[in-house]
Amino acid sequence: MKFWRTPLDADKMKIPRGELHIIVERCKGCAFCVEYCPRGVLEMSDEFNSKGYHPPKAVEPENCVNCDLCEMICPEFAIYCLTVEEEAVPAEGGKGS
């Protein structure tokens, strides 16, 4: 993970990881999640769901930091993140890298 200014405690920081879940059939293709994901995890897919909408797909799922914004902003309750309980992912540029 890159910082514009390396925090002093970057070596102790854990970067949270999220596991994205997309309920494709519930999606109505508003693209809010794609637009507002701060980590650029999502993209609209070319696939149709059965209602004819293009649901999002995770193009960089490993970038998800479990911020929940997609889950919060989705008006369809069609996307959510689950916390991935892993060891700390060291931040790039920190002392631990």
Place this chain on the structure above:
Amino acid sequence: MKADPVGVRTGTFYLDGDRAAAEGAIAAGCRFFAGYPITPSTECAEHISERFPEVGGIFIQMEDEIASITAIIGAAWGGARSMTVTSGPGVSLMMENIGLAAMLETPCVVANVQRGGPSTGLPTMVGQADVMQARWGSHGDYEIIAYSPQSPQEAFDFTVKAFNMAEKYRTPVMVLLDECVGHMVEKVVIPPADAIEVEPRRLTDAAKGEYLPYAYGDDLVPDMAEAGMGYRFHVTGLTHDERGYPEMSVRCQDWLVPRLVAKIRQSADDIVEFDEENADGADVVVVSYGISARVSRMAIDLAREEGIEVGFFRLRTIWPFPEKRIAELAKKIKAFVVVEINLGQIFYEVERCARGQCETLLSPHAGGGVHDPEDILKVIEKGAKAK
């Protein structure tokens, strides 16, 4: 279940019908009242506002009649026995939400102290022209229960009954006073609490997660849950299924609405009350209710002095209408004479039930006063001459 003694002011009082209805409500366990001032019903609200702080009731004067009826429906779902009181123009405003109460199957009581109409009409003077509005006022099919007291004593008694029927059948119940009964002061005896029967609310005992708000048994009345009991139920004014969920379909409409009507109609014998005097063997039967029933009896006495065989039929409940008995009497008599302070409302109901088997005559009054007994007598005389 007996009445809570906290609310019962046992004794002999000199009370007007409005205040007697208020005492009836409190005795029946009413602990939430929302209302808006309107003549000639205001004395009831005033009396409750004075009494409630000492019995644990919540009185709130709302911003209009629509808010008042809606608040009492909300209060019923919050666990209170609730009531509002109003008069003609106020009832007109309440009608949409009386339909909501019928649709959600909400026990609550609406008292209408009838005055002369239409529109603002005669605010301080008597009328009985809201009886059909009581039955048909809100849009869509539903049934209603309505009582018609003829004295302050009955204003007390019938208001207690109204609460009981509201709980028993989970329906809004109307008490149709008229200005004359509402404002007339007369002796009222309030019995001790243990002599007043109070119908308990039909609360569900279903396990959490298994409650279906509109599942019903033989009596067609679903058990109720109140907010906060943990059932987390949903109710809606939309056509709904037994889960309370909206379902816009012919099938669901046909499942729901006929039952709303049938739950009252099939129990009509339990609900309907009337007084009958010398109706069997009479040539003419006078049908009346409210204050007109009292005045009618003067005319009946005059007619009997003339040798006319007159019977008397007084509606204690107006809705449901005592169809069966009216139909039976129609076969035996020459004529019904309907005495009411309007230009023909219950008259049509009697005529419908008589099915042409006897004459049905109206002794009308446009409102503002009661009938002259001599005018009623003339109609009785006409009825006696019917074939």
Place this chain on the structure above:
Amino acid sequence: MRREIRITGFGGQGVILSGVIVGKAASIYDEKNATMSQSYGPEARGSACSTQILVDDKEILYPYIRESDVLVAMSQEGYTKFLGELKADGVLIYDEDLVNPGEIKKGIKAYPIKAQRIAETDLGRKIVTNIVILGFMTAVTKAVPKEAMVEAIKTSVPKGTIELNLKAFERGYDAFREGAGEQVEEGSGARSGAE
């Protein structure tokens, strides 16, 4: 026997309370039926105000006055308005400082009383005028037993004023002298009553 009583006056004279007391006395402290109705709206606020009490041994079927047996007038306006409904041989009771009855029809039994003056000077409280006149009416008409009226007053007036009101009642009651208020001779203007 049905008796129809009209009490009329200004709003604020205690007309309605008077009606309640008479009705309560008859129906609760005597064994009769009695209904009381009052006038509503602007009438009750400063102008002519009235109450009608119907007393009967039987159930009261007709709720309004058709022909009054007794008219108690505490204002000119009320007197003018309701004189017409008084029976040809009815009883008229009026405060003679407040009502000029003009020519009283033959047959009507008229009983004047200076009720407000008695209340003000003898009792020191104008507010009990209505109770003075009720005492007088009770003595004149015997429509309701005196004891019943006393009980009704006790349970109808504010607690602190019971004694004063009972005194007012007695004072009005005693103001009637048997034999007074015989039928008024036409145009004679001769009225014998209390003070």
Place this chain on the structure above:
Amino acid sequence: MSPKGIPEAVIAAVSGEEHPIAPFLRMDRMPHIWCSTCGIGTTVKALAAAFEKLGTDLDKVAIVSGIGCTGRVAGYVRLDSFHTTHGRPIPFATGLKLANPELDVIVFSGDGDLVAIGGNHFIHAARRNMDIKVVCVNNFIYGMTGGQVAPTTPLTALTSTTPYGNAEPPFNLCHLAAACGANYVARWTALHVRRLTKAFTEILVKPGFCFVEIITPCSTLYARKNRLGTGLDIMKYYHDNTVIEHGADPAEADIVFGGPIICGKFVERDRPTWLEYQDQHLTERLGEKYFRAKALQEACER
């Protein structure tokens, strides 16, 4: 099975999992009826998140809606929920709350419902400081009936009943609520999901009449008629044109067509609620005779 979509059971079976909001919603009623890019669902998610944060006992929460698109919220959330008549959720909630003061009562409805047909109830409930939480999803238009002008429609905006543009000044809802005496007044947009969630956590614990206005896209009707693009374009508009100003005078926070949207927590104060005032006043006046006096005394001692 819903006539419109895939049954939830199938979705759950296919995806194998369920959304974390599921316990809060009536999943058997999903999918909901709201259009693509409508923000109402987002506001519901924020409410659910607020409950989760607070750890609220949901058995003691009741929600009341009126009629309209937002009026359907009561039908979707798994609380004691009441879908009432048009304009009347506030008086219904008033009765519900006063009959059982232990309940948290939330009114969740739209702008047409709450401030047009229900406007009188709105101002009086605020005046009384009735202890209910009023959430108004404001999309500037009557959605369910097909895009007619609302009392919130900005001047000049096109609607199906103002085909030449709206010539009536709209209500500023926050100003209205504040002027009438609300204890808490805030405005956010459907984009401000975190701040909105925070606002919900605040009103759920704050006594008295609390009001949150949420500016929300209606892409199907309002945006289309006014050529404002997609729902996403509107969200971008919120992003670029929102001015967050806590404590701003709500009188200065009018919404103008094409203008900035001032958001924030405008009012937070502590007027006594209707029932608190009744209790205090009647205890003073009636003493022991006041029925609730004893219970209140016991509550104080506890």
